[in-house]
Amino acid sequence: MRFHPDSDQTAIQDAVFGAVQDALPRDKLMAYLDADADLEPDSWRALMELGLAGMMLSEEAGGSGLGLFEAALCAEALGRSAAPGPMMGQMLAAYALSQTANTAAREAFLQNVACGSVVAGLAFGGNGLAESWDVLHEAGRATGQVRFVASASSAGLFLVGLKGGGLALVEAGEGVAVAPVRSTDRTRKCASVTFRDAPVQILFEGGDLAVQRVIDAALVLIAADALGGAQHCVDLSVAYAQERQQFGQPIAKFQALKHQLANMAMNVEPARALLWYAAYAWDRDLPDASRAAAMAKAHICDRFAEVARDAIAAHGGIGYTWEYGLNIWFRRSVFDKAYLGSPSVHRSRAAGMASW
Amino acid sequence: MDLSYGPEAEAFRKHVRAFLKTAWTPKDVDRAGMKAFIASFRLQATEAGYLYRSIPKAYGGSEQPADVIRAQVIREEFARARAPMEVAGNGMNMLVPTLLERGSALQKDLFIRPTMAGDYIWGQGYSEPGTGSDLASVRTRGDLVGDKWIINGQKIWTSQGGQATHMFALVRTEPDAGKHDGISYLLIDLNQPGITRRPIRQMTGESGFYEFFFDNAETPAEWIVGNRGEGWNVSRTTLKHERASIGSAAVLGNQFEKLVEVAKEAQRNGRPAIEDPLIRDMLARIECWVMAHRYSSYRIMSHAIADEAPGPVSLMMKLVLTEIGHDIARAAQEIIGEDALLEPESAGSKGRGPEKWLDQIMGSLGNSIAGGTTNIQRNIIAERGLGLPRDFPAEHSK
Ligand SMILES: Cc1cc2nc3c(=O)[nH]c(=O)nc-3n(C[C@H](O)[C@H](O)[C@H](O)COP(=O)(O)OP(=O)(O)OC[C@H]3O[C@@H](n4cnc5c(N)ncnc54)[C@H](O)[C@@H]3O)c2cc1C
Numbered sequence: 001m002r003f004h005p006d007s008d009q010t011a012i013q014d015a016v017f018g019a020v021q022d023a024l025p026r027d028k029l030m031a032y033l034d035a036d037a038d039l040e041p042d043s044w045r046a047l048m049e050l051g052l053a054g055m056m057l058s059e060e061a062g063g064s065g066l067g068l069f070e071a072a073l074c075a076e077a078l079g080r081s082a083a084p085g086p087m088m089g090q091m092l093a094a095y096a097l098s099q100t101a102n103t104a105a106r107e108a109f110l111q112n113v114a115c116g117s118v119v120a121g122l123a124f125g126g127n128g129l130a131e132s133w134d135v136l137h138e139a140g141r142a143t144g145q146v147r148f149v150a151s152a153s154s155a156g157l158f159l160v161g162l163k164g165g166g167l168a169l170v171e172a173g174e175g176v177a178v179a180p181v182r183s184t185d186r187t188r189k190c191a192s193v194t195f196r197d198a199p200v201q202i203l204f205e206g207g208d209l210a211v212q213r214v215i216d217a218a219l220v221l222i223a224a225d226a227l228g229g230a231q232h233c234v235d236l237s238v239a240y241a242q243e244r245q246q247f248g249q250p251i252a253k254f255q256a257l258k259h260q261l262a263n264m265a266m267n268v269e270p271a272r273a274l275l276w277y278a279a280y281a282w283d284r285d286l287p288d289a290s291r292a293a294a295m296a297k298a299h300i301c302d303r304f305a306e307v308a309r310d311a312i313a314a315h316g317g318i319g320y321t322w323e324y325g326l327n328i329w330f331r332r333s334v335f336d337k338a339y340l341g342s343p344s345v346h347r348s349r350a351a352g353m354a355s356w
Numbered sequence: 357m358d359l360s361y362g363p364e365a366e367a368f369r370k371h372v373r374a375f376l377k378t379a380w381t382p383k384d385v386d387r388a389g390m391k392a393f394i395a396s397f398r399l400q401a402t403e404a405g406y407l408y409r410s411i412p413k414a415y416g417g418s419e420q421p422a423d424v425i426r427a428q429v430i431r432e433e434f435a436r437a438r439a440p441m442e443v444a445g446n447g448m449n450m451l452v453p454t455l456l457e458r459g460s461a462l463q464k465d466l467f468i469r470p471t472m473a474g475d476y477i478w479g480q481g482y483s484e485p486g487t488g489s490d491l492a493s494v495r496t497r498g499d500l501v502g503d504k505w506i507i508n509g510q511k512i513w514t515s516q517g518g519q520a521t522h523m524f525a526l527v528r529t530e531p532d533a534g535k536h537d538g539i540s541y542l543l544i545d546l547n548q549p550g551i552t553r554r555p556i557r558q559m560t561g562e563s564g565f566y567e568f569f570f571d572n573a574e575t576p577a578e579w580i581v582g583n584r585g586e587g588w589n590v591s592r593t594t595l596k597h598e599r600a601s602i603g604s605a606a607v608l609g610n611q612f613e614k615l616v617e618v619a620k621e622a623q624r625n626g627r628p629a630i631e632d633p634l635i636r637d638m639l640a641r642i643e644c645w646v647m648a649h650r651y652s653s654y655r656i657m658s659h660a661i662a663d664e665a666p667g668p669v670s671l672m673m674k675l676v677l678t679e680i681g682h683d684i685a686r687a688a689q690e691i692i693g694e695d696a697l698l699e700p701e702s703a704g705s706k707g708r709g710p711e712k713w714l715d716q717i718m719g720s721l722g723n724s725i726a727g728g729t730t731n732i733q734r735n736i737i738a739e740r741g742l743g744l745p746r747d748f749p750a751e752h753s754k
Contacts, residue, residue, distance in 0.1 A: 001365075001425055002358045003651070003658035004666075069357055238742050253745045258738035259731070265742055269669045270676050273651035274644065280357045292647075299644035347640035348633065356616040356630065356639070 003276065009070055017077040019046040024083070030325065032084060033186040039119060039154035040084040047083070048116030053090040057098045062114055067283035068217055072224035072275060079228025079336075082328045084187045086151040088221045089122035092214055093159045096167060096203050099210050105169055105201040109157060121155035122218070123170075123193055128340030129349075130211055133161030141197040142170055148339070152178045152191035159214075160195070165206030167214060170198045185335035187328060213282070216290050218340055219297035220278045226304035226336040227275050229329045230268045233304075233311035236326065237261055240315055257314060264310050267303040275300060291353040298346035301337040308333035359654065365425045372433040375404050380439040394440050395473065406430050407442050408472055411452065415468040424660045435606070445516060447471040447478040451524050454541075454593045458582050467522075467543065479514040479546070481525030481568065482591070489732050491526070492536045492588055496570060498527035500577060505529070505542055507550070507573040515726070517553055517566025520546055530585045539587035543579040550574060560718045561699070605653035608677055611684050611716065612646045615639065615691075618710055622691050629691050638687050645680045649673070668741030675733040681720035688713040 005013070023046040024032075032040045047053075056071055057063020064070075071091055078087055090113065097110040112118040125146035126132025135144030142160060149158065155178075158170045170176060175198030183189040204210045238261055241252035251257055278296035281289040308330040312319035319326045337343065361369075379400050385393040401407045402418045409427065411417020420426070434441050442448050452471055455464055470476040487493045496509025507527060514520065523544045530538035546553065550573030555563035582590040619630040619639060629635050652669050659666035689696055692710040699714065724730045738744045 001361050001658060001661060003654040004662075005357075234742075238744065241744065250745065253747075255735070255747055258744050258747075259734040261742055261744065262734040262737040265668065265737060266672050266675060266679075269667075269672055270645075270648045270652045272669070273655045274648040276357065276655070277647070277651045280359065283357070295640070295644045295647060298640070299648065344637055347637050347644070350643070351636040351640045354640070354643070356620075 003273070003280075005069075005073060005276075009073055012066075012070055013073040013077050015050060016047065016052065016074045017081055019043070019050055020078065020081040020083045022046065024081075026325070029082065029084075029187075029328070030323075033328070036180075037154075038151045038180065038189040038191065039086075043083055044085045044116070044119075047078075047085070047087065052087060053094050053116050054114030056091060056095050057110075057114055061098050062111060063094070063098070067279070068220055069276065069279040069283055071217075072220055072279040075221045075224035076228035076231075076275075079225035079230075079332065080232045082187050082229070082232075082332060086119065086121050086155070086188070088218060088225075089150065089155075089159060090116065090120050091221065092122060092218055093120035093157060093169070095217065096159060096210070096214050097169075099213075100203040102201060102203055105203060108201075109169060113157065118156040119151060119154045120157045120159055121149045121152050121193070123149045123152075123158040124161040124215075124218075124340065126161070127342075127345060128215075128218075129345070130161060130165040130206075130215060133165060134163050135160055135195055137162045137164075137166065137168065137200060137202075140200060141175070142168065142195045142200045143197055145192060145194045147192050148181070148190040149178075149193045150188040150190050152193050153180060158193060159203075160200070162200075162202075162206070165211055166202060166208070167204045167211050168200040168202050170195060170200050174199060185331045187332060188335055212290060213285075215340075216282055216293040219293040219346070220275070220282060222336050222339060223275050223278065223293075223296040223300040226301045226333065227268065227271060229332050229336065230271075230300070230304040230307040233307045233326070233329055234261070234264045234268055237264060237311045237314040240318075244316075260310060260314055264307050264314070267307050267310075271300050271303050288353075291350050294346040294350040294353070297340070298343040298350065301333075302343045304333040305337045361425050361429060365429050368426055369429045369433060372406060372430055373437075375401070375406070376433060376437040376439055379404075380437050398440065398442070401439075406434075410456065411468060411472070412456075415464055416472055417468075424657055428657065431606075443472060443474040445477060446480050446524075447476060450480065451478050454524070454581065454590060457593050458541075458590050460578065460581075462578060463543070463581060475521075477516060477519045477521050479511075479517050479520035479523040479566070479568070481511040481514060481523040481544070483513045484510055485512055489729060491591075492539065494526045494528055494539060496525065496527050497531070498529040498540060498542055500529070503577045505575045505577060505580070507542070507544065507570045507575065509570050510567065511570075512567040513556070513565045513726075514568060515565050517568065518555060518563065520566075522546055523568070524581070526587050526591055529587075533585055536588045537585050539591075540584050541581040541587035541590040542575055543581065544573065544575045548573060559721075560715065564722075605650045608646050608649055608680055611681065612643060614716075615642070615684050615688055618688060618713060619691050622693070622695070622710060624691075624693075635687075635691060638690070642680065642683050642687060645676065645683070649676050649680065652676075668737065671733075671737050671741045674727065675730060675737065678720070678724045678730060678733075681716070681723050685713075685717045685720040689717055 020043050023043040051064055052074055054063035055066045059065045094113045097106050100106055113120050123146040126134055135142050156172050160168045160170050162168055175196045177194045178191045180191040241257060242250050244251045275296050278292040281292045312326055318324045379397055398407055405418045405420050408417035409420040413419045452468055482491055484494055484496060498505045498507050523546055525542050525544055526539050527542050528538050529540040550571050552569040553566050555566050558564045619635055620628055622629040624632045656666045656670050692713055695710040735747060739746050
């Protein structure tokens with residue numbers, strides 16, 4: 001029995017965190033927030049060099065043969081460091097390509113996605129769940145619009161959700177128009193992508209069990225990002241409370257604030273094991289994997305949203321500024337909570353899958 | 357990551373199951389013989405090495421090497437067979453572990469066996485009218501006169517005070533020493549002329565706790581655990597065990613199952629409440645916390661197996677348990693609606709219909725006070741978990 005990461009798994013997570021810290025010092029991150037670019041090349045390259053995109057592929061397929069558990073630990077590190085980039089789309093596109101029976105597509109794209117030479121954007125559409133996907137597909141061509149696609153201007157490929165629940169790949173270029181939108185989360189800038197008779201490669205037909213696997217993995221990865229972001233909010237608030245002086249003493253001495261910080265930690269620390277379970281259940285393909293993924297997404301994204309609010313309150317005026325940077329995580333919490341379905345959407349799904 | 361216990365544990369599970377099949381046969385026993393049957397079952401289970409594992413053979417235990425997984429397998433199998441585990445209560449949860457760590461040979465000889473047998477029932481004599489969260493402020497006095505401690509003062513809120521035969525108490529024996537250094541940990545026989553006990557009626561209507569008045573009560577000089585003035589330290593051992601026992605994940609799982617049951621029974625707009633989307637959202641929201649708590653307990657267990665410290669999450673388990681207990685109580689109140697206006701039939705009975713939820717609705721509040729209030733729990737998380745400054749740097753609080 002083992003239900004916490006081993007030293008190898010922790011080392012991978014630390015390496016990812018370290019890579020982002022090194023490649024993206026604070027002023028560079030701040031500059032990226034206001035830039036038009038929707039991909040930050042240095043941190044992206046560093047992460048690709050670590051092999052993040054292909055980590056869930058088998059070693060024969062050129063990956064690291066790791067699971068969603070390790071991927072989630074990495075996503076947590078990305079959330080903690082507010083890493084830019086469409087890592088989730090990249091990982092999931094690689095995974096989907098490795099699983100598809102469409103060998104032509106696999107041979108054409110898998111390697112490039114896995115090594116990161118092509119950026120892959122996640123274009124699920126609707127509210128993120130297969131029932132609501134609305135890009136139409138007819139005779140090898142896709143038509144429709146997906147409103148929020150992260151890093152779409154930089155993407156060479158899109159993993160697209162089709163009406164009827166199928167998953168397809170569309171290459172940027174012919175029949176694809178990308179229109180950037182003002183994005184709440186500036187670390188994951190989005191665009192609206194319009195497909196008009198764009199040529200598609202079908203990876204999975206609607207109803208293929210692999211589609212739900214991809215969605216579940218996405219939910220777990222967002223939850224992991226949220227956990228990392230929430231942890232950062234707690235850490236930053238605890239550190240700040242020990243530095244900041246008022247009434248002649250560190251504010252950390254005020255019990256009301258101590259209790260606020262304790263509540264924040266209570267929102268984060270127990271949620272960690274829920275995330276681990278969801279990733280573990282997915283890796284083992286357990287019967288409750290979908291339900292656990294829904295619960296992790298609902299619960300942890302809610303927790304992040306709460307903790308991000310609390311963190312700003314715990315900081316006072318400095319927390320409300322742009323410059324201090326807490327708003328980066330606050331905005332990420334807005335993204336994580338909304339993206340691929342609000343918490344209550346997933347609670348309702350979890351209730352539907354419950355034994356009760 | 358691997359939640360299975362491994363082949364060795366599964367082989368062990370087979371043994372436990374086979375044992376239970378032959379030894380735990382309550383259907384063959386009538387009401388009158390049940391008590392004796394349970395006692396002899398516990399003896400057999402101890403001989404087989406399944407109960408009282410941390411207690412040396414010399415004191416009637418089975419003295420097994422510490423093994424988190426085997427202990428878990430035993431819990432699971434006993435629960436599955438609905439077989440009784442060790443005698444419950446303060447005695448086994450708190451006093452005996454404390455005696456094993458700090459007690460004298462005489463104390464272990466005198467107290468462990470009868471406590472295991474359920475013959476000695478222990479009250480925790482910590483709180484006093486003037487002493488709650490600030491536990492080290494106890495004023496009940498103990499004076500050594502000849503070979504006896506003479507005890508004067510009052511203890512209050514003593515759970516199981518009605519049945520208790522004995523008490524482990526914090527008593528001020530060194531009035532001239534500092535606040536924490538003047539306390540001793542004394543064991544007291546409660547059936548003596550110098551002690552008066554009175555039930556206190558709880559908000560639930562039952563008499564769940566008691567107060568004890570000590571008027572020149574006596575206890576032998578050697579019934580002190582640890583040295584004079586070390587009582588505070590000795591009590592830390594006990595509290596550690598208390599928090600561990602309160603934070604169990606199974607409790608929360610059971611409460612949630614009951615909540616689901618009542619949501620199936622209760623009606624809303626002519627349909628079972630559980631079909632109402634609002635109720636479903638409420639249940640799923642609570643279940644997320646219940647799961648987080650359960651998997652956190654796996655995490656703590658996993659660290660224990662690896663012999664590593666689990667970190668701050670273990671400090672949070674009691675508070676999560678209480679907070680979710682409140683949420684479950686609120687949800688139950690919402691679900692049962694007007695049925696909450698019906699008190700259970702008589703004080704102490706659990707009631708039959710939805711009104712049994714009054715126990716949870718009120719009982720969850722007891723949890724947030726007993727064993728350290730939620731504010732004190734938050735202090736512990738902030739100070740020991742997050743490393744924030746202590747409220748009372750020179751002192752310690754419960
Ligand atoms: C059901 C039940 C069973 C019990 N069983 C036992 C038992 O068997 N044996 C026993 O000895 N005791 C028992 N107790 C007593 C229990 O341990 C105390 O009630 C508890 O420690 C709180 O003490 P108090 O009641 O004096 O409250 P107080 O300490 O007076 O607290 C009152 C309020 O002030 C707050 N407060 C106090 N100090 C601080 C602080 N430093 N920072 C912030 N807030 C603070 C508390 O959180 C609380 O909200 C039991 C209590 C209950 C409810």
